[in-house]
Amino acid sequence: KWNAPGGKIRPLETPARAAIREVKEETGLQVEKVQPAGVLQFFDEGGHVFLVHVFRTERFSGEPRPSPEGELQWFPASKLPLEEMWEDDRYWLPALLQGKPFRGSFLFTRGFKSLVKHEVVTA
DSSP states (O other): OBOOSOOOOOTTOOHHHHHHHHHHHHHOOEEOOOEEEEEEEEEETTSOEEEEEEEEOSOEESOOOOBTTBOOOOOOGGGOOGGGBOTTHHHHHHHHHHTOOEEEEEEESGGGOSEEEEEEEEO
């Protein structure tokens, strides 16, 4: 599935610093500063829970390079391959692209196989 760079927060690392580090590790791009965009909660029917901090930036430098995380590709915002992305993306990505702060909750079947229920609130 197509997905933005991201990953786990290391001990004593802030979510913003983790986002900057993950972008560098996964793409080779250096981000100077990120702005909080939203927070997402993911649950599955097996009891797993994930909290995801979403950031945005307009300033970065360097050249993208592949990593073990997967292939890199830019897509125009008007032509995102939503059918090849996680099912929840279609519900919160519009808020991100419009610059609206958001929060969302998503319940998936066990193993995060399919979306059962969702709620996204924008400011």
